[in-house]
Amino acid sequence: MSTVIEEAVVPPAAAAPTKESYKFKVHPDWCPGCGDFSVLNALQTALFELGLAPHQVLVISGIGCSSNLPGFINTYGMHTLHGRALAVATGAKLANHDLTVICTGGDGDGYGIGGNHFLHTMRRNVDLTYIVMDNQIYGLTTGQTSPTSVKGMKTKSTPYGNVENPINPIPLAIVGGATYVARGFSGKQKHLVELLKGAIQHRGFSLVDVFSPCVTYNKDNTYQFFTQRVRLLEEQGHDASDFASAIQRGYEWGEEIPIGLFWKRTDLPALDELEPVLADGGPLAFRPLGVSPAQAAAVIQELL
């Protein structure tokens, strides 16, 4: 009764992964042309190029079109609740800090309902890679305004035009404490692959906000819109260690929109590095349970 879509032979776990290793038996059911295909592909390429074994990678999402991604990649996956990926991921990462933990989701999921976890996961500098497929719309619920929808945008929940100011994830993440902050575009695969590789290799919290057009519900921020506008920071000599410049460039929005690595710092340890409990003994999840007689005696002693 299982849903096996493709009959593929799986390489033995020991063999070095090939690009195919990350392909999953289920084909993505995104709309044809959806930007998320490209993000999935870039992630698969990045994992392959980094030589990470599929079973050592855990991809965690919330709920949304974009959040369906863990179902389409051959790694361990969790498809959690709307807005909660980062909290779940923090738990998973601390439980097994040997895993490479990657979160994927949408702008509504991450910046809307998930905003509080976003804020606090950043300040904790949890060693996660967070990929937000930012289509400036709620896709899966068929087209309502999102926290990144521009002012004036007409959506099903704002038929007369959105009156709210959007958030800007880039400056917000920089100020919020993320230690690797980048923006990519589905239309720039190679560039995106490099951003993702950098993010995964970065020790600490990485945000990669990706313009990933929703071809069905967002008629404003299309492929064409972005293709005309995006400019690579890497080609403009941006210094990703310059805080003020990172923020300033993050605000640029108009005829030219910068993408690339805005901000990176390596001087702050990640949360798992700061927790002495993790120092020795390997992943918590694999340690023997229970307490020793000596530990028990010490605890009981306190009661006497």
Add this chain to the structure above:
Amino acid sequence: MSTVIEEAVVPPAAAAPTKESYKFKVHPDWCPGCGDFSVLNALQTALFELGLAPHQVLVISGIGCSSNLPGFINTYGMHTLHGRALAVATGAKLANHDLTVICTGGDGDGYGIGGNHFLHTMRRNVDLTYIVMDNQIYGLTTGQTSPTSVKGMKTKSTPYGNVENPINPIPLAIVGGATYVARGFSGKQKHLVELLKGAIQHRGFSLVDVFSPCVTYNKDNTYQFFTQRVRLLEEQGHDASDFASAIQRGYEWGEEIPIGLFWKRTDLPALDELEPVLADGGPLAFRPLGVSPAQAAAVIQELL
């Protein structure tokens, strides 16, 4: 069976308010020396000096020592749920935009559990004044770490020292979209009164983060600590319309800590100004209910 603590004669509503008008029958039950007394007093003074009638003011809080404030001031009050003051306040303000709505609470309430409402209320530029009594600790729950507790701080939940990076509310609010961002100190009454008056008069979302020492549970960030360190931005020629400088100064933390108005912009309309539904007819809450026969007919027509 009511709890009337003081038998005070209340001035008739029509008379001009005096400073006494804002005093409430219930005495604050904060610990002697708590910074929150000073914030309460400053708020009462500010309201008086602005000549606002007590019944036209609605003070809304979450839960915490600081959130008890609405019980101690003679205005309308709501003492809501932990972390939810801003959401409740948005509803109340839009329902009756003639009210002056002020939110008061703590760092845990506002930046911890309330973080998502903080983020989104700021970007919407809702016309509220938000006063956070930032004691860098959870007071009411008897002393656990807060999102503004400094790294290394020992609290009941971090007896070996906090390993997380704090958030910095000032830059966060500036980037988050607040249009009036200030920091005060309980030990500087007059200065605080001016900040609050500015905030209340400001049309849009104002944050006043106040160093309001918890004398019982925070032994690090005491009156003395701040008295030695605070410097008035107003005396340092800071230009509150300079975005980059506002952020930069917001990060200063050490032997000298700036307080005052960091950032203000007046070019963004507040949410209620952007909602055509509010344009005519006065507060929503007082409009007649129901729909007219013509409106009903139009709605029914759509079904045919």
Add this chain to the structure above:
Amino acid sequence: MANIDFAIGIGGEAGQGIATPGNILARIFARRGLHLNAYNAYQSIIRGGHTFLTIRAGDHPVRSMGDRLDVLIPLNQDTMDRHLGRMDAGSRVVFDVDKIKPGAAPAEVRLCPLPVKQLTAGDKLAANTVAVAATLQMLGIEFEPLEASLTKQFERKGEAVVKQNVGFARAGYDYAATNFHAFPFRAPKLATPLGILTGNEALGMGGAAAGVKFYAAYPMSPSTGVLMWMARHARQLGIMVRQVEDEIGVMNMLVGAAHAGCRAMCATSGGGFALMTEAVGMAGMLETPLVCIDVQRAGPATGVPTKTEQGDLWQALGAGQGDYPRFIVAPTTQLDLFTTVPELFNLCDRFQCPGLVLSDLMLSEGTASVDPADLNFNVPIERGEIIFPNGNGGAANPFGGANDRAYLRYRLTPSGISPRAVPGVPGHIHVAATDEHDEDGTLISDEFTNPHKRQAMVEKRGRKLAAALALIPAPRLVGPETAQVTLVGWGSTEGVIREAVEKLAAEEGIVANQLAIKWLVPFHTEAVTRLLTRAQRVIIVENNYSGQFARYLRSETGFAAHGHIRKYDGEPFMPHHLVHAVKEQLAGATALSVPRHEILV
């Protein structure tokens, strides 16, 4: 049944646009005065997958999607393959022969292949129009309504396009006349033209009628339709509509708006409601009236977002910590959703507490015909003991209007209801607190703690609803007083149970009656117990796994039903599911029937 009653199924991929032909057909039927019920089985996917719309119409009340299809319009091969085998004798399958191959059809199913390419000169988009036209022809419906409908649809695109499409339709219509067998009946035209209404629209309209001025929501299937209706009508009706950052924000904003004096409403589904429960309890504690709609979908967790279930009853019953009064109501039809909302607001305002509406995907996204005359917007509005600055709240200001100290927001009254002043009223200053408080609002959770005051406040809130039961109609048996079987349902299953009861009588000679429960809290314990203990055999019908209503019924009445029919596969009951289950239970085969949905949609 002797009446005229027919159903059309249209299926295809998401994004293939089955909504448009569905809508055209439904409106044409309704305008002729036909009663109608439409249900769309779809998936949580934007493009692709399988979507199947069933439109059933008749000259008598049509309460469910029924059991059979008279016309199948497959827009893709997949639909043909899934459904053809389940078509009954005498039915038609209308399809584009250039695109879709029929398999082996069951006996006496008439295949109606349309040479679409030829009829439309190769215009691919016109296939749906042609199929609709052919269907109408076979049903004996004139061409004019379709022409009018297409004209309206294509108006914006200019006369040429209108003409072209009407031409395609004409071609299909004529082709059917020549090549296909018309049905032995004709779809009649009745005296009163009807409209069509989804449950979500009904909820939005009910809110408008009730005078909702503040509507907030976070999108969540299958409740988003209410948000969309409200957003579309916001400016026209003067309603503040907000999309909020999350459901916690939604419910808290509602409390703020309602406290300030607005009628405030929201809709969500189970997962969103889970996030709201703390703030629903706040409304209970602050004694703030507001209305929250939970449009249930298959759970737990994300579950099956586009599939129906009645799985949130215990969540609603257990919403929030502690005890506090609130109403819970599960309306039974689309029209009932409309009329219930203003009634509920009146109760909430009067008793100063939150009210919860349990709808579900089937009801909220389902479409029903409605007689416009039944959509009474001129409903009574009773706001209870509320004090406004301009005195328009109906309640006199009991304390003279200028003495903050004398006003007691939470005055201990015999009814438990205390006049509430909204912020802005001179002389009524108070604080409304979620901490336990005294009559004047002062916190008694801190230095004024006093177990006697606490007890008095709990009892004050607790006794508020005592008078409410009398204002709520007791459920009544429908059908013969003495029956072999009494089918008990709650909320949206009323229609399908009614049809099953009729079918049992007409086709199986089994005398059944029906008890439809709508008001869950407060519950008519006495009336229900009386009816059920007299019944010969009680079978509870519900759309969930664990028998949430059966357990609740027992908690309130002690009554244990003789049998249960449950379905939790995401699809609604069809009448024959119930008929078959009743038969197997009467035969003693089981006390728990779980009908198996035959069609994989």
Add this chain to the structure above:
Amino acid sequence: MANIDFAIGIGGEAGQGIATPGNILARIFARRGLHLNAYNAYQSIIRGGHTFLTIRAGDHPVRSMGDRLDVLIPLNQDTMDRHLGRMDAGSRVVFDVDKIKPGAAPAEVRLCPLPVKQLTAGDKLAANTVAVAATLQMLGIEFEPLEASLTKQFERKGEAVVKQNVGFARAGYDYAATNFHAFPFRAPKLATPLGILTGNEALGMGGAAAGVKFYAAYPMSPSTGVLMWMARHARQLGIMVRQVEDEIGVMNMLVGAAHAGCRAMCATSGGGFALMTEAVGMAGMLETPLVCIDVQRAGPATGVPTKTEQGDLWQALGAGQGDYPRFIVAPTTQLDLFTTVPELFNLCDRFQCPGLVLSDLMLSEGTASVDPADLNFNVPIERGEIIFPNGNGGAANPFGGANDRAYLRYRLTPSGISPRAVPGVPGHIHVAATDEHDEDGTLISDEFTNPHKRQAMVEKRGRKLAAALALIPAPRLVGPETAQVTLVGWGSTEGVIREAVEKLAAEEGIVANQLAIKWLVPFHTEAVTRLLTRAQRVIIVENNYSGQFARYLRSETGFAAHGHIRKYDGEPFMPHHLVHAVKEQLAGATALSVPRHEILV
């Protein structure tokens, strides 16, 4: 009762430090082997207000705070005023005569004024020490244990301070010997020295014993003690302890940590639990074992944060939308909290579902004596069918370890339990989804939607707990098999009901027995029904307004109790409340008794 049994009340303002003398007394009593129960009535205020600690000790199990005080130690005038009038004949009131004026004492209450200034040469902080010393003297306890205790307390401050304080104590002790009447009994010294334990400490220790490696929480009274215990022991025991941004984050982190293979636990109170319910449902859907503790306090909403209640039962029963299996248990004593946690983890791991513990303020913040021998940390650990990379999970890897395609995380098994691989295991790659899924984890909420698969998955999860009931002890009657009255309680009321039963027999000649319910889900319907239908008169005792347990009991058994005793004023039951209520119900005066708390604490 013939046994030795005495109680001491210490009262003052918050911040006045009643904890220290309370702790000194409790430890001295426990070390002598006396059984003990302590309950602190306090307010949600950091300084000021009224705090009242009752320590009751005896040479037999002491299960509640009892009904009377033998010693009152008022540290301020307010305490004297509130409590003096309620002291019984033969009791002592020990107070600082320089600071506090006694009012008119009831007959035969002995006032024991201490000239503190004179005894301590004006050292104000020493008043508490002097009062404790005098109390011990009157109880016939030697001076040495107090000396030892003070020495330990002041050690850090140097020998001089120690000496000084021991001197003050000595002065108080001697003063009492000379001036006050010793009690007619002496506090005995028993063979086995005991320790003292709060419920929250017991929960933390239970977690440690169970092998919890991940503990997360957001502070919330009265559950914060668990967080504090965990934080203090984190490094020593190798537990990851996190304070999270909110309760939503807590439960979601737990799911992540538990999914990755840790035993993960959290504690909160009702309002925090309300925020967690959506994610508890996620654990149900992902089939992830974890344990969540709800330490109940008086609700609704913020309620009375420092007062007790059993008001979250229906919230726990209705947590999250839809149906999913989970355990709900309400342990009955502090020791039971300790032993239950590892048992619950074994069940959750075995059945792969969440487990909820319902504690309450009285139990969690209350203190009990405990025999160290009963604190067995060497408990069985059963992790069920789990697959770890290093094979330490106990379950063999059923698919050979190297075929992702063949591994079915949600395999449909007869038991409903499917072997779960944690991330990191080669050959077991899968996605765990909150959307409904197929055996291999693939979503069936979108294009693969299939009502039959959905039904099968609901049933798979649903049947998991079938085997669980047999692993859970059925509740048993305590007391005479045939009795006039059967008192039924759940969770923390076990102790006070037991004492009431004894009191009814000893003092009123009423034969009662007791049924204490601990496991709520799954529920021993058969066993409980059998016991209750045989009982002459059943009275349900619970600490809430609406009879949450009574209603739940009825939903599971159909059984309606003959009477109810409820209390919802924030304070726990005292034995005499129950005795009085039983008497009035036996006399036919009422079927619902609501005892009135006599002391305003």
